[in-house]
Amino acid sequence: MRTPLLAGNWKLQPLTRAEARALAAAVGSGARGIAGRDIVLAPPFTMLTTVAEAVADSPVAVAGQNLYWEKSGAFTGEISGPMLVDAGCRYVLIGHSERRQFFGETDYTVAKKVGAADACGLNPVMCVGETLEQRDAGVAMVVIEKQVRRGLVELTTEGLARLVIAYEPVWAIGTGRTASPEQAQEVHAAIRAVLREVAPRGIAESLRILYGGSVKPGNIDELMECPDVDGALVGGASLNADDFLRIIHFQESSL
Numbered sequence: 001m002r003t004p005l006l007a008g009n010w011k012l013q014p015l016t017r018a019e020a021r022a023l024a025a026a027v028g029s030g031a032r033g034i035a036g037r038d039i040v041l042a043p044p045f046t047m048l049t050t051v052a053e054a055v056a057d058s059p060v061a062v063a064g065q066n067l068y069w070e071k072s073g074a075f076t077g078e079i080s081g082p083m084l085v086d087a088g089c090r091y092v093l094i095g096h097s098e099r100r101q102f103f104g105e106t107d108y109t110v111a112k113k114v115g116a117a118d119a120c121g122l123n124p125v126m127c128v129g130e131t132l133e134q135r136d137a138g139v140a141m142v143v144i145e146k147q148v149r150r151g152l153v154e155l156t157t158e159g160l161a162r163l164v165i166a167y168e169p170v171w172a173i174g175t176g177r178t179a180s181p182e183q184a185q186e187v188h189a190a191i192r193a194v195l196r197e198v199a200p201r202g203i204a205e206s207l208r209i210l211y212g213g214s215v216k217p218g219n220i221d222e223l224m225e226c227p228d229v230d231g232a233l234v235g236g237a238s239l240n241a242d243d244f245l246r247i248i249h250f251q252e253s254s255l
């Protein structure tokens with residue numbers, strides 16, 4: 001009943017708009033005709049309109065990788081939600097672990113951004129996940145539950161219905177070390193249990209929880225077997241059109 005969502009997070013790549021256009025066009029044409037799956041690309045800000053144009057007649061939607069919560073003002077270097085909408089975005093990533101780790105994002109800023117995304121009609125993809133130290137110390141679920149609860153405090157009930165959560169264990173990002181399907185399912189089920197407490201039941205059941213962290217063509221099929229894994233947030237493998245197309249076409253025997 002939940003439409004799988006496969007999103008490519010390009011992070012700080014590719015380098016030029018021409019490269020972005022070519023990659024997005026290849027994904028767009030390979031995604032044409034896909035049914036029952038939502039496909040999203042999250043390029044850097046300067047490539048948003050280029051990518052939006054390149055995928056315009058395909059099922060692929062576009063996401064920002066970040067936003068600021070104020071709509072306008074003296075906030076040098078920031079981009080607002082309405083600007084993302086104007087650039088062709090329907091989604092926005094919020095609170096990626098790289099933003100928490102390198103750019104000082106906290107559960108407070110994440111909540112402000114989730115609320116701002118809601119206010120301008122963007123679908124927030126709120127990222128959560130534990131570090132290796134936290135997992136080894138046995139506090140992964142405590143950390144994740146706190147991130148989920150605190151990240152949602154600014155969200156309206158209508159906004160909740162548009163929310164997407166991405167579980168990305170920090171130790172699995174860019175390391176080639178994927179969480180096992182069992183590890184992913186355990187955390188996803190726990191996140192859904194939290195959602196049942198903070199959201200009306202129907203909404204909690206309908207929200208998509210993505211897994212991210214070294215998702216590749218070789219592991220997407222088994223990850224998508226898990227009942228509470230509703231899609232993937234893909235980093236490195238989304239920079240190669242063939243790999244990302246294999247991922248969005250997961251479990252299709254014709255490939």
Ligand code: 13P
Nearest residue numbers: 009173174213214235236
């Ligand atoms: P990798 O797929 O490169 O591990 O990155 C995951 C990620 O951070 C997606 O947001």
